[in-house]
Amino acid sequence: xxxxxxxxxxxxxxxxxxxxxxxxxxxxxxxxxxxxxxxxxxxxxxxxxxxxxxxxxxxxxxxxxxxxxxxxxxxxxxxxxxxxxxxxxxxxxxxxxxxxxxxxxxxxxxxxxxxxxxxxxxxxxxxxxxxxxxxxxxxxxxxxxxxxxxxxxxxxxxxxxxxxxxxxxxxxxxxxxxxxxxxxxxxxxxxxxxxxxxxxxxxxxxxxxxxxxxxxxxxxxxxxxxxxxxxxxxxxxxxxxxxxxxxxxxxxxxxxxxxxxxxxxxxxxxxxxxxxxxxxxxxx
Amino acid sequence: xxxxxxxxxxxxxxxxxxxxxxxxxxxxxxxxxxxxxxxxxxxxxxxxxxxxxxxxxxxxxxxxxxxxxxxxxxxxxxxxxxxxxxxxxxxxxxxxxxxxxxxxxxxxxxxxxxxxxxxxxxxxxxxxxxxxxxxxxxxxxxxxxxxxxxxxxxxxxxxxxxxxxxxxxxxxxxxxxxxxxxxxxxxxxxxxxxxxxxxxxxxxxxxxxxxxxxxxxxxxxxxxxxxxxxxxxxxxxxxxxxxxxxxxxxxxxxxxxxxxxxxxxxxxxxxxxxxxxxxxxxxxxxxxxxxxxxxxxxxxxxxxxxxxxxxxxxxxxxxxxxxxxxxxxxxxxxxxxxxxxxxxxxx
Numbered sequence: 001x002x003x004x005x006x007x008x009x010x011x012x013x014x015x016x017x018x019x020x021x022x023x024x025x026x027x028x029x030x031x032x033x034x035x036x037x038x039x040x041x042x043x044x045x046x047x048x049x050x051x052x053x054x055x056x057x058x059x060x061x062x063x064x065x066x067x068x069x070x071x072x073x074x075x076x077x078x079x080x081x082x083x084x085x086x087x088x089x090x091x092x093x094x095x096x097x098x099x100x101x102x103x104x105x106x107x108x109x110x111x112x113x114x115x116x117x118x119x120x121x122x123x124x125x126x127x128x129x130x131x132x133x134x135x136x137x138x139x140x141x142x143x144x145x146x147x148x149x150x151x152x153x154x155x156x157x158x159x160x161x162x163x164x165x166x167x168x169x170x171x172x173x174x175x176x177x178x179x180x181x182x183x184x185x186x187x188x189x190x191x192x193x194x195x196x197x198x199x200x201x202x203x204x205x206x207x208x209x210x211x212x213x214x215x216x217x218x219x220x221x222x223x224x225x226x227x228x229x230x231x232x233x234x235x236x237x238x239x240x241x242x243x244x245x246x247x248x249x250x251x252x253x254x255x256x257x258x259x260x261x262x263x264x265x266x267x268x269x270x271x272x273x274x275x276x277x278x279x280x281x282x283x284x
Numbered sequence: 285x286x287x288x289x290x291x292x293x294x295x296x297x298x299x300x301x302x303x304x305x306x307x308x309x310x311x312x313x314x315x316x317x318x319x320x321x322x323x324x325x326x327x328x329x330x331x332x333x334x335x336x337x338x339x340x341x342x343x344x345x346x347x348x349x350x351x352x353x354x355x356x357x358x359x360x361x362x363x364x365x366x367x368x369x370x371x372x373x374x375x376x377x378x379x380x381x382x383x384x385x386x387x388x389x390x391x392x393x394x395x396x397x398x399x400x401x402x403x404x405x406x407x408x409x410x411x412x413x414x415x416x417x418x419x420x421x422x423x424x425x426x427x428x429x430x431x432x433x434x435x436x437x438x439x440x441x442x443x444x445x446x447x448x449x450x451x452x453x454x455x456x457x458x459x460x461x462x463x464x465x466x467x468x469x470x471x472x473x474x475x476x477x478x479x480x481x482x483x484x485x486x487x488x489x490x491x492x493x494x495x496x497x498x499x500x501x502x503x504x505x506x507x508x509x510x511x512x513x514x515x516x517x518x519x520x521x522x523x524x525x526x527x528x529x530x531x532x533x534x535x536x537x538x539x540x541x542x543x544x545x546x547x548x549x550x551x552x553x554x555x556x557x558x559x560x561x562x563x564x565x566x567x568x569x570x571x572x573x574x575x576x577x578x579x580x581x582x583x584x585x586x587x588x589x590x591x592x593x594x595x596x597x598x599x600x601x602x603x604x605x606x607x608x609x610x611x612x613x614x615x616x617x618x619x620x621x622x623x624x625x626x627x628x629x630x631x
Contacts, residue, residue, distance in 0.1 A: 101601035261434055
């Protein structure tokens with residue numbers, strides 16, 4: 001193992017961190033594991049492909065979160081809000097249906113073939129970092145993701161909407177009794193969560209190849225990260241995402257056939273040991 | 285917590301609680317009589333459906349129904365949704381493939397072995413997962429079955445499972461599955477009795493178990509596990525038994541699938557197989573035992589007829605959403621509601 005492989009793990013972990021923090025926010029507030037989160041990530045990557053084709057990659061990084069936030073608003077208004085009194089499993093299965101549809105819609109719009117996105121010119125080479133030559137774009141992913149995570153934490157800790165989000169995640173009924181507009185909080189959370197998923201997709205686009213199965217392939221890992229991190233805990237999801245990214249990459253170097261089982265083994269061990277996840281406190 | 289608060293329990297809207305009480309034994313006998321009549325009547329299907337392609341669809345749907353009623357049994361009696369039943373179905377299928385092709389066992393013994401393998405995996409998985417409920421259960425079953433899938437496609441597993449290429453079953457010309465040679469088992473008309481008898485027997489078994497004292501215990505656990513524990517019932521044992529039983533039914537399906545298809549590919553272990561079956565069961569409805577069977581037949585029919593341009597998943601997703609939003613009990617649940625309303629109106 002060398003520094004480059006460790007950095008690969010950090011890059012994968014960064015993507016998982018951004019993606020799972022959005023999923024954890026929605027999970028914490030609505031109690032729903034959003035199976036469509038992988039589809040949002042995929043939509044982000046494909047929209048980034050179309051935008052960067054016409055107007056450059058930097059604009060894509062701006063357009064994608066906005067477009068996905070709108071999609072998140074639609075998701076909240078069409079499904080999460082009107083169906084909030086249904087069982088969580090039912091709502092989860094509805095998002096599962098949405099994910100099935102999205103996989104096909106992407107094929108109908110962008111075709112089945114694998115697509116590639118080029119990173120911006122100055123990030124195409126390699127950079128000297130801690131004594132090794134490492135692809136610049138992957139370093140950029142790490143930097144952007146860490147900045148995003150920091151911004152998200154500051155937003156949740158020091159703004160009044162952040163306070164409301166934390167309160168509603170703790171106990172949505174009590175929060176509503178205390179005068180917090182839970183519907184508004186939920187709208188913001190789902191929009192931000194979807195925007196983060198889209199941004200993760202856009203960031204990943206030049207790093208991986210785009211194909212219609214990419215969302216669902218990643219979804220299971222992200223769901224595992226959220227459950228391992230602790231239900232509704234954003235910090236837990238971030239730590240679990242980074243941890244899993246690094247462990248998986250390192251195990252791949254060591255033994256590829258063992259690496260594929262790592263996320264599943266991690267989930268099983270954590271849930272048996274602490275049923276509410278690493279950072280989870282609540283039982284439900 | 286108020287009663288209107290959403291929970292991880294699917295039972296509130298998806299399952300109608302069947303009546304219990306006196307006259308249970310009489311009802312069971314009547315039910316067994318009906319089951320026997322249905323079994324015998326069903327044997328005539330190959331004489332009605334003469335087209336080989338249609339008949340093969342009917343056989344496929346019958347075998348997949350075994351997987352769906354396994355999932356449906358857990359949802360109906362314990363209110364938990366499993367995404368891991370593909371593992372038992374697939375493990376049983378691989379068990380048959382390995383026993384016949386690698387070890388030269390006769391297909392009949394191999395089917396028994398396959399069912400044992402699937403049930404054994406259900407037991408191991410059950411020990412790990414039945415304590416969980418709601419999303420924890422869903423995620424654990426998903427994760428463990430995905431782990432099995434990931435292991436089966438490893439290059440090191442190639443001699444046993446054929447990895448991504450799948451496994452072609454081969455056995456000697458003189459070896460038979462209950463009297464059917466390798467060419468005959470692929471003939472849907474000849475294979476039909478096996479599939480049909482397996483489905484009716486398993487469905488009747490699940491129905492009888494559901495009506496028994498044990499079934500009532502399961503429903504108590506579904507409604508309020510804590511209260512059952514306070515009342516002096518162990519809840520781990522019954523949950524485990526129910527899980528293994530439903531896994532065994534799925535294994536029967538998997539073993540028959542392997543014999544009938546003569547080929548096992550890794551995607552039957554995968555997430556999409558269990559997902560498809562769960563969707564079929566949901567669309568059919570969990571409230572009645574036949575719900576998942578109705579759903580599976582519709583699913584197989586739709587797969588054969590509406591798969592133009594590869595848009596099947598677009599339609600499945602749409603149907604799943606429409607059913608969950610507008611008819612939470614599935615198709616059979618909606619009919620059940622209409623029936624009850626009509627009876628109330630008459631009184």
